[in-house]
Amino acid sequence: MAEDTAVKTREQTGRAQVIRSTQCTVEVVSDSGEGAQKCGQTFGAVSAKMGNGVWTVEIIPAEIQPPPRSPAGASGNRIRIGERVVTNWGDRTNVCIAFNEQVLLARHRLDAIEDDAILLVENMWATHSDEDIRAEWTAAMEELGGAGYRIIEVPMEQECLTVVDNARKGKNMFALGILCWMFDRDMDLTREQIAHAFRKKAAEITERNHQLLELGYAWADENLDVRIDVRPGLSAENTLVMNGNQAAAFGAVAAGMEMAAMYPITPATSVSHQLGEIFYKFGGIVHQAEDEIAAVGVAIGASYSGKVAFTITSGPGLALKTEFLGLSVMAEIPLVVVDVQRGGPSTGLPTKVEQSDLLAALFGQPGDAPHVVMAPATIEECFHAMITARRIAETFRTLVVVMTDANLATGVQPFPRPTLDPAWQGSAPDMSAIPEGKPPYDWDEATGLSRRFIPGTPGGMHTLTGLAHDGNSRVAYASAINQKSSEMRSRKMAVLQSTLRPPEVYGAESGDLLVVGWGSTKGAIEEAVDRARAEGVSVSSLHLRFLSPMEPGLKAIFSRFKKVMTVEINYSDELDMPYITEENRRRGQLAWLLRAQTLVDVDCWTRVLGEPLRPGAIHDVIRSNVSKGGAA
Amino acid sequence: MPSEKKSEELASRALEVLGRPREEFRSTLIVTSEELRSLLDAGSATAEARAARTAAELGAFAVGHIDIEKFSSFQQKGAAVPVSEAPRLDAASRTLRSLLELGDDLYFVRVSSGGDLRDSVSHGLGRAGRAFGAARTVELARSGKYDEEVHGGWLDSFPPSLWNRREWELAPPLIVEVDGADLRPGGLMEFLDGNQKIVLVVRGPAPPAALARLITPGVTVLQTEDPAELSLVAEAEGPAIGALMPPDSCRFVHVPATGEGRARLTVHHMPDEEPKRALGGISVFQQADALRHLATLAAGWGLAAAGDVGPSGDGASGPAGAATAADKLAAWILRQADLQEAG
Numbered sequence: 005m006a007e008d009t010a011v012k013t014r015e016q017t018g019r020a021q022v023i024r025s026t027q028c029t030v031e032v033v034s035d036s037g038e039g040a041q042k043c044g045q046t047f048g049a050v051s052a053k054m055g056n057g058v059w060t061v062e063i064i065p066a067e068i069q070p071p072p073r074s075p076a077g078a079s080g081n082r083i084r085i086g087e088r089v090v091t092n093w094g095d096r097t098n099v100c101i102a103f104n105e106q107v108l109l110a111r112h113r114l115d116a117i118e119d120d121a122i123l124l125v126e127n128m129w130a131t132h133s134d135e136d137i138r139a140e141w142t143a144a145m146e147e148l149g150g151a152g153y154r155i156i157e158v159p160m161e162q163e164c165l166t167v168v169d170n171a172r173k174g175k176n177m178f179a180l181g182i183l184c185w186m187f188d189r190d191m192d193l194t195r196e197q198i199a200h201a202f203r204k205k206a207a208e209i210t211e212r213n214h215q216l217l218e219l220g221y222a223w224a225d226e227n228l229d230v231r232i233d234v235r236p237g238l239s240a241e242n243t244l245v246m247n248g249n250q251a252a253a254f255g256a257v258a259a260g261m262e263m264a265a266m267y268p269i270t271p272a273t274s275v276s277h278q279l280g281e282i283f284y285k286f287g288g289i290v291h292q293a294e295d296e297i298a299a300v301g302v303a304i305g306a307s308y309s310g311k312v313a314f315t316i317t318s319g320p321g322l323a324l325k326t327e328f329l330g331l332s333v334m335a336e337i338p339l340v341v342v343d344v345q346r347g348g349p350s351t352g353l354p355t356k357v358e359q360s361d362l363l364a365a366l367f368g369q370p371g372d373a374p375h376v377v378m379a380p381a382t383i384e385e386c387f388h389a390m391i392t393a394r395r396i397a398e399t400f401r402t403l404v405v406v407m408t409d410a411n412l413a414t415g416v417q418p419f420p421r422p423t424l425d426p427a428w429q430g431s432a433p434d435m436s437a438i439p440e441g442k443p444p445y446d447w448d449e450a451t452g453l454s455r456r457f458i459p460g461t462p463g464g465m466h467t468l469t470g471l472a473h474d475g476n477s478r479v480a481y482a483s484a485i486n487q488k489s490s491e492m493r494s495r496k497m498a499v500l501q502s503t504l505r506p507p508e509v510y511g512a513e514s515g516d517l518l519v520v521g522w523g524s525t526k527g528a529i530e531e532a533v534d535r536a537r538a539e540g541v542s543v544s545s546l547h548l549r550f551l552s553p554m555e556p557g558l559k560a561i562f563s564r565f566k567k568v569m570t571v572e573i574n575y576s577d578e579l580d581m582p583y584i585t586e587e588n589r590r591r592g593q594l595a596w597l598l599r600a601q602t603l604v605d606v607d608c609w610t611r612v613l614g615e616p617l618r619p620g621a622i623h624d625v626i627r628s629n630v631s632k633g634g635a636a
Numbered sequence: 637m638p639s640e641k642k643s644e645e646l647a648s649r650a651l652e653v654l655g656r657p658r659e660e661f662r663s664t665l666i667v668t669s670e671e672l673r674s675l676l677d678a679g680s681a682t683a684e685a686r687a688a689r690t691a692a693e694l695g696a697f698a699v700g701h702i703d704i705e706k707f708s709s710f711q712q713k714g715a716a717v718p719v720s721e722a723p724r725l726d727a728a729s730r731t732l733r734s735l736l737e738l739g740d741d742l743y744f745v746r747v748s749s750g751g752d753l754r755d756s757v758s759h760g761l762g763r764a765g766r767a768f769g770a771a772r773t774v775e776l777a778r779s780g781k782y783d784e785e786v787h788g789g790w791l792d793s794f795p796p797s798l799w800n801r802r803e804w805e806l807a808p809p810l811i812v813e814v815d816g817a818d819l820r821p822g823g824l825m826e827f828l829d830g831n832q833k834i835v836l837v838v839r840g841p842a843p844p845a846a847l848a849r850l851i852t853p854g855v856t857v858l859q860t861e862d863p864a865e866l867s868l869v870a871e872a873e874g875p876a877i878g879a880l881m882p883p884d885s886c887r888f889v890h891v892p893a894t895g896e897g898r899a900r901l902t903v904h905h906m907p908d909e910e911p912k913r914a915l916g917g918i919s920v921f922q923q924a925d926a927l928r929h930l931a932t933l934a935a936g937w938g939l940a941a942a943g944d945v946g947p948s949g950d951g952a953s954g955p956a957g958a959a960t961a962a963d964k965l966a967a968w969i970l971r972q973a974d975l976q977e978a979g
Contacts, residue, residue, distance in 0.1 A: 260667065284659070287660055287663040391697065392695050392697040395695075399707070400710075425692050425695070426670045427692035429670045430674070431671065431674040431693070434712060435775065436778045437779045456712075499710055504701060504703070549701050550701065
């Protein structure tokens with residue numbers, strides 16, 4: 005169950021006031037290259053290892069090196085920690101450490117900061133030699149001061165210069181020391197985590213970072229008067245702490261995959277980085293192709309030859325791969341594609357989250373190309389989905405697209421260490437001699453399934469073609485052949501759908517409002533549902549893992565609710581906008597699908613703010629929908 | 637003379653450095669073993685057993701979302717293994733498991749004093765090669781092509797002479813402890829193929845440039861005293877052999893991947909003294925001839941940052957140093973060949 009809003013108590017212990025809270029959200033923000041992300045990641049990892057629930061989200065500017073001290077260039081981490089499991093990034097930040105006032109201002113203007121937040125900001129800019137910078141500082145502090153935050157100025161530069169020559173490379177660990185004091189983190193664990201983070205650097209680098217950590221801790225002990233107590237309430241034993249891309253990479257290894265063919269694209273690339281470090285130990289190969297098209301071509305070729313291959317990409321890469329994806333479907337070559345979604349058409353918002361590839365993943369291929377689309381909803385599921393995807397791809401000789409997004413890809417969450425099962429590696433491909441005369445597409449009339457012929461199988465020689473073909477893999481010149489083979493490929497999706505179970509409803513089985521989601525929004529939606537139900541609102545949710553074929557029984561479930569709406573991170577029009585009518589309204593992509601599939605009047609609420617959805621925002625939508633329409 | 641303990645420590649370091657090829661081979665073994673096990677299971681399983689297997693194969697993501705029994709009914713049952721072939725497949729499976737149970741011992745061979753290096757390496761590779769023999773036995777049995785007369789011994793030993801190109805690519809690394817007096821590496825040439833990695837841990841006095849005889853255009857060859865340098869062998873593209881030698885042996889490295897000619901051979905050290913005593917059956921002439929062979933190759937190809945090479949030389953590097961070293965080396969060759977006056 006998701007952590008709901010924080011419950012706080014306060015007590016005085018010595019000089020410091022201790023705020024005891026069930027959860028707290030922290031942000032560390034800086035210019036790019038100042039290491040705020042390393043600080044946030046380390047704080048998150050230490051908290052998870054101590055037994056706190058954790059969810060982290062990276063704050064990444066769209067440019068690689070934006071101008072310094074620019075609000076748009078804010079880079080860092082949001083870390084939400086709780087006594088119990090944390091399933092999403094929450095609403096607003098309670099504590100923020102900023103390396104300059106401009107990035108802090110950016111977070112304020114994005115409404116990312118809680119009204120009573122504690123803000124710690126580097127104060128070197130107040131006395132900077134550049135008059136313009138001093139003026140910017142003054143203006144920013146006036147704006148922030150009007151918002152009611154508690155602002156604490158921190159002499160980061162001055163303190164760090166006592167240890168390092170270039171304070172820009174030390175503030176992150178100094179800030180980490182402050183956080184460790186404020187949240188009473190285990191310092192030995194923190195030192196270990198730092199040593200791990202810098203394991204590829206010289207020992208003296210680790211030593212210096214340890215000194216900076218101690219310095220920050222000591223400074224906080226001397227100068228701060230408030231600590232926050234979020235008690236670890238979970239067992240930290242047998243848990244893994246990683247992000248969704250790492251989980252997908254480890255999942256691929258666990259699934260017995262043998263080749264990852266890819267071309268670098270944010271935010272998917274780090275899957276291959278992770279694989280690059282470990283895959284070879286298991287006989288796997290990471291192939292960085294010359295482009296997206298080549299990458300999928302290589303994966304299809306490897307799979308055709310009997311290997312277990314997959315490719316990783318993001319939206320623009322998926323667009324480039326479309327013809328080859330059609331080949332995978334037409335030639336019935338098993339293939340897993342991981343689409344780590346990012347924002348916008350074209351190259352869009354590379355570092356920001358969106359769920360706008362759904363329809364493209366489903367229908368983006370030329371011609372009729374029925375295939376499987378599934379969506380893990382948590383970081384843990386990113387691991388396990390790879391195993392299931394492989395099995396489905398091989399059983400149904402088809403393409404399986406696994407859709408994650410930047411929120412899952414870069415978010416970090418602890419989850420139970422999987423108990424590895426050798427069965428995940430799969431059965432040996434059947435290479436026994438093929439009876440004479442058996443065609444390579446010997447479709448079962450009822451299911452469309454057929455045995456996979458792997459090159460080298462005795463008696464299996466045939467000509468492979470991406471053109472429409474008959475059972476013998478001969479190009480289809482007779483008009484009926486394409487009809488027949490299309491029917492067989494489509495039938496497989498119906499067969500797979502017959503094996504799926506109806507989705508479970510979160511909350512009551514019937515009521516005023518049902519919220520439907522997919523992918524990374526699960527935690528935020530369920531937290532919002534919990535909050536609304538605690539207020540007596542009759543709302544439930546369900547989260548789909550299979551988008552194609554769609555999970556069964558949806559119409560029956562929908563019929564038990566007065567209103568059904570999707571919540572998604574993609575664009576939709578709203579009816580109170582100019583020119584928008586029921587007839588021309590563009591809806592959320594899942595809403596579109598559900599309406600077509602069930603003929604139910606499914607509504608939607610979607611946002612494309614370049615950030616994960618906040619549970620508070622969904623909570624507001626639930627309340628307003630139930631009051632105005634859900635019960636109507 | 638290094639003690640037994642020292643030799644064991646070096647072998648252990650070598651094992652560590654060869655982690656990557658070792659993991660690759662072990663991974664191949666595990667996967668092959670698991671595939672064979674699932675094949676045997678599939679051939680005999682009931683519907684319930686198949687469903688249980690399917691549940692395991694689909695993993696945790698499927699729980700609550702997929703009806704396992706139904707899904708299982710659509711999975712290919714796999715070709716049934718002919719009853720007559722089942723014992724053979726069982727034997728292959730046992731072979732693979734026994735290799736896995738050997739753990740790191742699979743990659744070690746010790747040549748007893750006075751023993752034959754070539755035969756020991758052949759035996760070690762033939763033992764690990766049983767994995768290939770098992771995999772081939774399975775495929776032959778499944779396709780009805782197994783012939784006891786031809787393939788009968790493959791589970792007991794599958795020597796490199798039977799390996800195909802793909803198997804050479806997957807070749808298991810081997811660490812061989814051998815007395816310096818038995819260091820006759822010429823016979824190892826036949827094993828340097830595909831992706832084979834061999835490390836010799838040499839005990840006691842040894843011919844100073846023994847591995848020079850193995851320098852050919854496609855083989856990485858290393859003589860060193862430092863186990864850390866074995867990473868050159870572990871990471872080499874293609875076949876590679878390295879030897880951890882006693883002090884004052886030649887230290888050199890030949891890396892084909894660094895290009896043609898000059899850059900491929902780097903001689904870091906030549907011994908202070910010329911060989912004076914026969915070692916086991918290795919004569920003074922043979923030892924000196926290997927030294928001359930190395931010096932000739934180095935002089936012929938030029939020296940890359942090699943320092944002052946030749947007896948009694950450790951030294952300068954860089955282009956100027958290399959030129960001087962080449963001159964000294966040429967002089968040394970002439971001296972060795974007794975041709976200085978022939979001019």
